[in-house]
Amino acid sequence: MVGQTMSAARLEDVRHAVATACEEAGRKADEVRLVAVSKTFSVPEIEPVLAAGQRVFGENRVQEAREKWPALKEAWPDVELHLIGPLQSNKAREAVELFDVIHTVDRPKIAAALAAEMERQGRAPRLFIQVNTGAEPQKAGILPQDADAFIAECRDTHRLEIAGLMCIPPVEAVPDPHFALLAKIAARNGLKELSMGMSADFSAAIRQGATLVRVGSAIFGQR
Ligand SMILES: *Cc1c(COP(=O)(O)O)cnc(C)c1O
Numbered sequence: 001m002v003g004q005t006m007s008a009a010r011l012e013d014v015r016h017a018v019a020t021a022c023e024e025a026g027r028k029a030d031e032v033r034l035v036a037v038s039k040t041f042s043v044p045e046i047e048p049v050l051a052a053g054q055r056v057f058g059e060n061r062v063q064e065a066r067e068k069w070p071a072l073k074e075a076w077p078d079v080e081l082h083l084i085g086p087l088q089s090n091k092a093r094e095a096v097e098l099f100d101v102i103h104t105v106d107r108p109k110i111a112a113a114l115a116a117e118m119e120r121q122g123r124a125p126r127l128f129i130q131v132n133t134g135a136e137p138q139k140a141g142i143l144p145q146d147a148d149a150f151i152a153e154c155r156d157t158h159r160l161e162i163a164g165l166m167c168i169p170p171v172e173a174v175p176d177p178h179f180a181l182l183a184k185i186a187a188r189n190g191l192k193e194l195s196m197g198m199s200a201d202f203s204a205a206i207r208q209g210a211t212l213v214r215v216g217s218a219i220f221g222q223r
Contacts, residue, residue, distance in 0.1 A: 021206040037216030060085025089113040134170035164193025179208035
């Protein structure tokens with residue numbers, strides 16, 4: 001029970017910090033949505049955060065989300081579920097079934113698989129393209145220099161509506177230039193939404209224009 005009270009209190013702290021960062025950046029509080037990242041946390045650990053009023057959650061694995069969320073969604077039907085981890089094309093069907101927002105479209109094969117599934121299911125999750133702003137070999141995401149062409153391909157070839165861009169800056173890096181680069185690519189492609197900022201750097205992301213921040217450990221505790 002102590003842990004559950006703590007997550008509700010930490011959620012409140014994060015909400016305040018988001019509001020403060022918005023104010024300092026001269027932005028309205030409702031311009032930034034908080035995605036509570038519940039990966040690795042169990043249903044009983046997620047419930048108090050739902051009870052505290054949070055409705056937008058992120059998971060990084062399709063399989064884990066499928067095990068945890070159908071029951072929670074029955075109890076809280078207005079939950080909005082975001083996929084924030086890498087997507088394999090053989091999981092596109094389940095991803096389209098389960099998620100309301102997918103942050104990690106990053107290659108033509110995934111774009112094609114999602115387009116086919118959205119058509120088949122008549123469901124249209126909001127889509128973000130992940131950009132590998134640090135060009136890290138081990139990290140998912142389209143390279144910055146290939147982003148414009150990939151956004152055009154998603155729109156023109158796959159007829160996908162793209163809501164915005166997402167990035168995860170390199171762990172050791174000062175994140176601000178990465179957020180600024182993502183904002184620049186979005187602006188020149190007419191994209192309004194920016195999914196950027198985690199527990200350690202969401203205030204910086206909000207200063208650079210984030211519209212969605214993905215916060216896990218600051219709410220749920222260390223993984
Ligand atoms: C885990 C994760 C987060 C949340 O990270 P915290 O540091 O716990 O806030 C955000 N985005 C992605 C893509 C993640 O995988």
